[in-house]
Amino acid sequence: MLKKDLLFLVGPTASGKSAAAVALAKKINAEIICCDSMQVYCGMDILTSAPDKELTGRVRHHLFGFLKPCKNYNAASFRKDALEAAQKIYQKGKIPLFVGGSGLYMSAIIDGLFTGAPADMQLRRKLEKEAKLKGARCLYKKLLKVDPLSASKIHANDCRRIIRSLEVFLKTGKPISYLQKQRQGLGPDYRVKIFALNLSRPRLYQRVDQRVELMFERGLEKEARRLLRSRLSKTACYALGLPEIKEYLRGKYDLQEAKRLIKRNSRHYAKRQLTWFRKDKRVKWINLQGAETPQAVAKKIYKFCN
RNA sequence: GCCGAGAUAGCUCAGUGGUAGAGCGCGGCCCUGAAAAGGCCGGCGUGGGGGGUCCGAUUCCCUCUCUCGGCA
Numbered sequence: 008m009l010k011k012d013l014l015f016l017v018g019p020t021a022s023g024k025s026a027a028a029v030a031l032a033k034k035i036n037a038e039i040i041c042c043d044s045m046q047v048y049c050g051m052d053i054l055t056s057a058p059d060k061e062l063t064g065r066v067r068h069h070l071f072g073f074l075k076p077c078k079n080y081n082a083a084s085f086r087k088d089a090l091e092a093a094q095k096i097y098q099k100g101k102i103p104l105f106v107g108g109s110g111l112y113m114s115a116i117i118d119g120l121f122t123g124a125p126a127d128m129q130l131r132r133k134l135e136k137e138a139k140l141k142g143a144r145c146l147y148k149k150l151l152k153v154d155p156l157s158a159s160k161i162h163a164n165d166c167r168r169i170i171r172s173l174e175v176f177l178k179t180g181k182p183i184s185y186l187q188k189q190r191q192g193l194g195p196d197y198r199v200k201i202f203a204l205n206l207s208r209p210r211l212y213q214r215v216d217q218r219v220e221l222m223f224e225r226g227l228e229k230e231a232r233r234l235l236r237s238r239l240s241k242t243a244c245y246a247l248g249l250p251e252i253k254e255y256l257r258g259k260y261d262l263q264e265a266k267r268l269i270k271r272n273s274r275h276y277a278k279r280q281l282t283w284f285r286k287d288k289r290v291k292w293i294n295l296q297g298a299e300t301p302q303a304v305a306k307k308i309y310k311f312c313n
Numbered sequence: 314g315c316c317g318a319g320a321u322a323g324c325u326c327a328g329u330g331g332u333a334g335a336g337c338g339c340g341g342c343c344c345u346g347a348a349a350a351g352g353c354c355g356g357c358g359u360g361g362g363g364g365g366u367c368c369g370a371u372u373c374c375c376u377c378u379c380u381c382g383g384c385a
Contacts, residue, residue: 020349045349055349083346111348118345126346160343165352168344175346187345208340240347247349271338276349282342 010198011097014104015042015113016308017284018204019277021214023295023304025058027204028106030305032066035104035312038096040089041070042116043107045246047085048076053222053230054248069096076234076243081126082115089116110283117199117289118192124175124183128241134170149173154182202308203290205281210297212274219270228252228262247272 014037016028028039041047045055049072052059057072069092074080089112093103105113138146143166150169151158153176161168175183193199206214231252234243244250248269255265284290291311295304 043349044347079347081346082348086346109348111344111346111350114345120345122346124346128347131347162343162352165343167347167351171346183345190345242347242350245347245350249349273349274339278340279342279344280349283344283348286342286344 010196012102013093013117013193013197013199014102014312015117015199015201016104016106016204017042017108017110017113017201017280017290018293019211019280020108020273021056021218021277022204022206022211023297023299023301024106024108024204025056025062026301027304027308028104029058029062029066030301031308032104034305034309035102036100037102037104038067038069038099040092040096040103040105041068041107042089042105042109042112044080044085044109044112044242046071046107047074047080048072048243048246049074050076051230051234051243051246053225053227054234054246056218056222077238077240078243079126079128079240080242082111083120083125085112086115086120108280110280110287113201114287116193119190121183121186121189124179124186127174127178130174130177131170134173135166138166138170143169146170146173150176154184157182157184160184199289200312201287201290202293202311203284204293204295204304206295206297211277214297215273215277216270219266219273222248222269223266232256247276 014031014035016024016031018024031037032039043055045051046057047070048055051057052072058068062068063071070085070088089105096103105116107113134146144163146166146169147158147161147163150161150172154172157172161172163169172183175181175186179186205211227248231249234249235253235256239249251265251268251272254260255262293304293307295307299307
């Protein structure tokens with residue numbers, strides 16, 4: 008049986024993925040699927056540097072801006088939606104091309120997630136409260152009792168993961184360390200190719216800073232104000248830029264400082280993305296100077312497509 | 314030109330007669346249902362140049378260079 012191709016174009020923020028993806032999709036007859044935890048939301052176009060109409064008009068895009076910011080979303084719901092979108096694309100005889108910078112989302116599709124323990128926001132809130140009251144160490148001790156193996160892998164300060172592990176244990180009676188071994192990925196009938204764009208660090212950071220400047224020019228503050236007035240999900244409220252603008256509006260600092268922080272946090276984010284993708288040995292790195300046209304980038308990637 | 318203050322990490326600065334720290338920045342890493350989140354680790358340095366005192370100087374003394382104030 009012929010293998011199904013599944014392509015990924017990933018890389019740090021501001022590396023030029025969106026435009027390159029469209030150029031590549033044109034070349035290989037692909038449709039694009041969002042692989043970005045924030046670009047799935049609508050009404051956050053400036054904040055998330057979502058691909059504009061010019062790009063989305065040239066190639067069919069899936070899972071971009073389809074979700075209201077008040078809705079929670081996560082890697083599991085993404086995996087489900089993404090695989091559905093991919094099937095539709097296969098039915099058209101085309102290739103799904105995932106584009107975005109969310110490493111976990113990429114891994115969720117390819118490698119799968121263990122099942123049977125969905126997120127329980129109510130339980131999380133309860134555990135969070137407990138952590139706040141008695142300290143995170145208290146939760147860690149609890150985890151140490153029920154699941155010493157996971158506890159040994161999680162740092163005592165990593166509250167998010169401690170809570171998730173406890174959540175899994177409380178809901179299923181099984182340690183997350185045991186369940187995590189059960190993940191199931193795509194299987195042998197898929198042929199996955201991952202391309203990651205990269206630039207020299209100074210160039211990348213320069214582009215990140217420039218992009219933040221551009222976001223402000225486009226009206227980031229106004230968009231953020233609007234979003235902050237509405238109800239935001241636990242997922243969407245952490246879109247880079249929102250917490251910083253929120254504190255600015257509270258009078259904690261001025262707009263210049265907010266901008267500085269958004270730039271810095273975006274650079275840190277880009278760095279973390281690189282760490283994630285570096286670890287994944289399936290990634291084929293596409294090193295760029297930063298001045299190439301999207302077509303040139305696509306051409307570079309195309310060479311490795313067969 | 315004179316007087317005063319200073320010259321220590323990429324930046325802002327602290328400190329000590331036994332070759333140095335802090336914050337920010339920066340680098341590396343972890344990540345299985347919040348992931349643009351969350352967490353961990355790392356000082357990255359001929360202490361402005363030269364000389365002297367001392368067992369030993371970044372610290373004390375002299376000198377030169379530079380910077381910043383003030384006076385001319």
